[in-house]
Amino acid sequence: MKSILLTVADRISSGLNAIAQAMVLILIASMLYEVVARYVFGAPTLWAFDVAYMSTGVLFVLGAAQVLREDAHVRIDFLSALLPARVRGAIDGLAFLAVLCPIFTWLAVIAGQRAWRAFQTGEVEHVSPWAPLMWPFYSALAIGLAALALQILAEGLRALAAPRNDDSFKIET
Amino acid sequence: QDVTWRVPTSVPEGSPFYVNFLERFASNVDLLTDGAVEIQPFGAGILVPALQVYDGVKDGIVEAGHSTPSYLVNQDPVNAIFAGFPGGMGPEAYSTWIFQGGGKEKLAELRAEEGLKSLVVGIGSSEIMAHANTPISKAEDLKGLKYRTSGPWAEVMRDYFGAVPTVVPPGEIYTLLERKGVDAIEWGPPSGNLPEGFHEAAPYIVVPGVHQPTFLWEVVVKQETWDALDEAVQAKVEAAAELTSLQSLAHFYDQDMKAMATLRASKAEVIELEPAFQKQLTDAGRDWIQKTAEAQKAEGKPRMAEILAEYLAYEDRWAEQSGYLIRNSK
Amino acid sequence: MLIAGLMFPALFVLILLGLPIAFSLVIVAVGAGLGAFGPVAFNQLYGSFYSASTNFILSAIPMFILMGALLERSGIAERLFRVMNLWLSRLPGGLALATIAMGAIFAAAAGVVGAVEVMIGMMAIPAMQRARYGNPLIAGTICAGGSLGTMIPPSVIAVMYASLAQMSVGKLLAGMMLPGLLMVGLFLAYIFIHGLVYPARPEPGEEAETPVSLGEKLWLTVTVMLPVVLLIVAVLGSILAGVASPTEAAAVGAAGALALCILNGRFSVEMLRSSLAITVRISAMILLIVAAGTMFMGAFAANGGARLIRDVIDGAGLGTTGMIVFFLAVVFILGFVLDWTANVLICVPLFTPFIRSAGVDPVWFATLVIIVIQTGYLTPPMASSIFYLKSIAPPGMTYGQMCRGVLPFIVLQVLTLALVASFPALSTWLPERIVGF
Ligand code: NA
Ligand code: NA
Numbered sequence: 001m002k003s004i005l006l007t008v009a010d011r012i013s014s015g016l017n018a019i020a021q022a023m024v025l026i027l028i029a030s031m032l033y034e035v036v037a038r039y040v041f042g043a044p045t046l047w048a049f050d051v052a053y054m055s056t057g058v059l060f061v062l063g064a065a066q067v068l069r070e071d072a073h074v075r076i077d078f079l080s081a082l083l084p085a086r087v088r089g090a091i092d093g094l095a096f097l098a099v100l101c102p103i104f105t106w107l108a109v110i111a112g113q114r115a116w117r118a119f120q121t122g123e124v125e126h127v128s129p130w131a132p133l134m135w136p137f138y139s140a141l142a143i144g145l146a147a148l149a150l151q152i153l154a155e156g157l158r159a160l161a162a163p164r165n166d167d168s169f170k171i172e173t
Numbered sequence: 174q175d176v177t178w179r180v181p182t183s184v185p186e187g188s189p190f191y192v193n194f195l196e197r198f199a200s201n202v203d204l205l206t207d208g209a210v211e212i213q214p215f216g217a218g219i220l221v222p223a224l225q226v227y228d229g230v231k232d233g234i235v236e237a238g239h240s241t242p243s244y245l246v247n248q249d250p251v252n253a254i255f256a257g258f259p260g261g262m263g264p265e266a267y268s269t270w271i272f273q274g275g276g277k278e279k280l281a282e283l284r285a286e287e288g289l290k291s292l293v294v295g296i297g298s299s300e301i302m303a304h305a306n307t308p309i310s311k312a313e314d315l316k317g318l319k320y321r322t323s324g325p326w327a328e329v330m331r332d333y334f335g336a337v338p339t340v341v342p343p344g345e346i347y348t349l350l351e352r353k354g355v356d357a358i359e360w361g362p363p364s365g366n367l368p369e370g371f372h373e374a375a376p377y378i379v380v381p382g383v384h385q386p387t388f389l390w391e392v393v394v395k396q397e398t399w400d401a402l403d404e405a406v407q408a409k410v411e412a413a414a415e416l417t418s419l420q421s422l423a424h425f426y427d428q429d430m431k432a433m434a435t436l437r438a439s440k441a442e443v444i445e446l447e448p449a450f451q452k453q454l455t456d457a458g459r460d461w462i463q464k465t466a467e468a469q470k471a472e473g474k475p476r477m478a479e480i481l482a483e484y485l486a487y488e489d490r491w492a493e494q495s496g497y498l499i500r501n502s503k
Numbered sequence: 504m505l506i507a508g509l510m511f512p513a514l515f516v517l518i519l520l521g522l523p524i525a526f527s528l529v530i531v532a533v534g535a536g537l538g539a540f541g542p543v544a545f546n547q548l549y550g551s552f553y554s555a556s557t558n559f560i561l562s563a564i565p566m567f568i569l570m571g572a573l574l575e576r577s578g579i580a581e582r583l584f585r586v587m588n589l590w591l592s593r594l595p596g597g598l599a600l601a602t603i604a605m606g607a608i609f610a611a612a613a614g615v616v617g618a619v620e621v622m623i624g625m626m627a628i629p630a631m632q633r634a635r636y637g638n639p640l641i642a643g644t645i646c647a648g649g650s651l652g653t654m655i656p657p658s659v660i661a662v663m664y665a666s667l668a669q670m671s672v673g674k675l676l677a678g679m680m681l682p683g684l685l686m687v688g689l690f691l692a693y694i695f696i697h698g699l700v701y702p703a704r705p706e707p708g709e710e711a712e713t714p715v716s717l718g719e720k721l722w723l724t725v726t727v728m729l730p731v732v733l734l735i736v737a738v739l740g741s742i743l744a745g746v747a748s749p750t751e752a753a754a755v756g757a758a759g760a761l762a763l764c765i766l767n768g769r770f771s772v773e774m775l776r777s778s779l780a781i782t783v784r785i786s787a788m789i790l791l792i793v794a795a796g797t798m799f800m801g802a803f804a805a806n807g808g809a810r811l812i813r814d815v816i817d818g819a820g821l822g823t824t825g826m827i828v829f830f831l832a833v834v835f836i837l838g839f840v841l842d843w844t845a846n847v848l849i850c851v852p853l854f855t856p857f858i859r860s861a862g863v864d865p866v867w868f869a870t871l872v873i874i875v876i877q878t879g880y881l882t883p884p885m886a887s888s889i890f891y892l893k894s895i896a897p898p899g900m901t902y903g904q905m906c907r908g909v910l911p912f913i914v915l916q917v918l919t920l921a922l923v924a925s926f927p928a929l930s931t932w933l934p935e936r937i938v939g940f
Contacts, residue, residue: 021779031754049340057556063787073523074890080521110549126224186852222554345748347672352745370671
């Protein structure tokens with residue numbers, strides 16, 4: 001049961017991470033196209049600005065869960081490193097399961113309600129002359145927050161079962 | 174009865190709109206209600222997202238919010254009438270329509286449908302039509318002009334004059350204008366533009382602001398929050414709102430005249446558009462809003478057309494009769 | 504106001520317990536938010552999260568990081584630093600000097616801080632480690648060089664500051680120019696002297712760089728350095744020529760780096776994939792902190808945080824100098840945890856009326872504030888620049904080494920601050936002369 005949960009959480013996080021990576025390319029392409037369209041063609045787009053801010057928002061929200069899975073959200077652990085691994089695991093587990101998981105679940109619920117309302121009312125961007133529908137963007141935020149809540153649950157369980165024993169920083173470059 | 178409202182607005186703290194409209198409203202409310210109602214102003218993006226102040230009030234996050242109908246035009250174009258539109262009434266005529274000609278009642282009806290009480294808190298003066306890198310004095314000058322603008326004016330510029338509306342985020346307007354990445358920008362009234370320093374970035378300043386002859390801000394309160402106030406207090410808060418609007422408009426005029434003097438004395442050249450070209454721009458704006466209202470009507474939403482008809486009748490009467498007024502222009 | 508006062512101590516406790524920074528901010532924001540908003544607190548917190556998710560200015564971050572990742576992963580950065588080492592190996596601290604110069608150059612292209620730091624860090628850390636520079640010097644160089652983005656125009660922070668304080672953007676940008684150059688000069692001088700006193704010592708037998716002939720050296724320089732120089736010119740030039748806005752220039756840089764990889768025959772799908780992976784990883788980490796900081800700030804303001812600060816000013820009866828020192832201290836402390844957007848949003852409107860009525864030169868004061876904000880990035884234990892460095896630091900580099908490494912640079916920034924404070928002309932002389940067309 002627990003292992004299924006962990007697997008599901010990990011799969012979702014890594015799937016969303018792939019979408020987040022695509023967003024980086026979309027962001028760059030939209031900005032570049034705007035430069036060319038404005039400078040070379042003298043015909044700037046109405047959409048590049050919206051696409052840019054939305055893809056930035058989506059890429060970080062969808063990427064956040066995978067970052068947590070890789071334990072790459074920065075911590076300052078010079079003091080906590082002095083504590084026994086079991087105690088550190090208990091702190092992490094407790095904070096993740098009892099505090100952070102409910103918080104992010106609740107945020108995801110609000111985000112979902114916002115997306116649903118935008119869908120029902122046909123809400124469009126407030127000031128953009130392009131005026132795109134907003135529900136897809138809101139939905140992406142809701143999905144990202146939900147995935148983060150799930151990964152927090154998974155990491156909380158992991159921290160209680162097998163506390164990380166090394167320095168938390170292991171991003172290879 | 175002691176009431177405290179947290180009131181976020183859509184502009185940052187320190188902006189002239191914040192100080193002149195919202196902070197003035199807070200102190201007028203304090204004055205007239207003898208401190209029974211406390212308004213706590215908050216700058217943009219602190220309590221609720223800058224452009225979602227109306228939603229923040231509806232969701233009950235804050236008791237009241239301060240914003241402009243401009244940000245609702247994309248959701249419902251009827252708001253363009255209240256936001257100020259190209260070819261619309263200037264501040265004198267418009268504030269008269271709002272407070273004496275039935276305008277604020279129309280706005281109140283519109284907001285009441287969403288469960289909101291609307292108080293007009295702030296009417297502005299005319300904006301500067303453009304800070305530009307190339308001189309603009311006739312319709313041909315607009316053709317192909319990369320022009321940072323938004324809302325109805327963007328559509329009018331594109332569809333009637335062949336200009337190229339360009340989206341530039343606020344933080345990058347100065348740099349892009351200064352480096353000539355865009356040909357022209359519009360932002361706010363003279364006293365709002367002066368501190369932004371656009372006159373140091375581009376050599377031409379184009380007036381008058383036919384694109385935005387005036388603008389309106391309002392404080393919205395959830396109806397049940399409003400109803401919970403004593404009637405006597407309600408009347409005082411309403412009075413504070415109207416007082417604020419009148420005082421702030423006079424303040425804008427005063428600041429704008431001083432700002433214009435500084436702008437004219439700067440190295441930038443002020444271009445005042447010929448009446449014939451002004452009329453061309455104005456007519457295009459009126460044509461745009463009438464077509465928009467008709468399109469709404471065709472979609473089964475006749476209200477915009479109704480309000481617009483009253484508005485334009487008021488504007489026409491003002492135009493025909495106001496010749497007797499002394500305006501001290503040169 | 505009691506809650507607002509307790510928010511910072513609570514935050515420090517959570518961070519020191521070893522919880523991720525972003526989560527610590529969120530937990531405190533939720534606690535304080537519930538106090539201020541009751542049952543609708545989560546709607547408010549989501550609004551703050553949404554504000555941060557729709558902030559266009561942050562778009563530069565992933566683009567600059569991708570640029571750095573591509574140059575690093577394609578081996579272009581490695582070759583670049585090797586060539587620079589050919590020329591600079593005799594110069595004490597040569598590579599560190601080059602890194603600061605690169606930081607200053609990209610600072611002129613970027614308005615945001617984390618982006619440039621991560622980018623030059625990814626490129627320079629391996630090279631400096633190979634050349635046997637000490638970890639503290641590497642860490643200090645990357646953090647200090649990467650934080651120059653605030654001081655050297657165009658700087659988004661300056662634009663935002665000017666807009667909030669209702670002052671001329673052009674004057675402020677011009678006012679920061681000499682102090683910015685002064686700071687860069689101090690950094691370079693320190694590294695040079697440090698290099699003289701503690702020369703980097705290659706391990707015996709490891710000196711694999713065989714001496715190359717001048718012809719080879721020139722050829723390598725042309726083939727390796729020139730394309731990168733062209734890339735830099737494209738990024739900077741696109742802003743200066745008015746082709747691109749500062750954020751768009753970041754896209755020019757990322758696309759240019761990709762083109763460089765392809766032209767060099769270094770491109771592979773695998774390389775692009777791993778570059779995108781690290782881009783998302785670091786961007787998500789940074790932006791989650793920004794979003795959490797925005798939530799924290801909203802809760803702080805709603806609980807009367809601004810009034811708390813205002814009451815202190817009113818109550819303390821400080822003179823003009825005392826007031827300026829107090830303001831700078833507030834900026835410094837908030838800078839421990841808040842990203843600069845939040846810091847500027849809270850502080851500038853709060854201070855401006857006091858500064859104006861005291862008759863203090865606004866450009867001078869703004870320059871001081873911006874120097875302090877930049878110093879706040881570097882100052883342990885809570886330092887954004889160290890958080891960001893941690894995300895790319897090699898395993899052997901410890902937190903202690905990072906803190907030791909930034910220390911001298913903090914001293915140099917404080918020295919810059921003291922110089923600008925004592926000689927206001929450093930910031931007020933230039934604007935009077937160059938602003939205008
Ligand atoms: Na405008
Ligand atoms: Na910069």
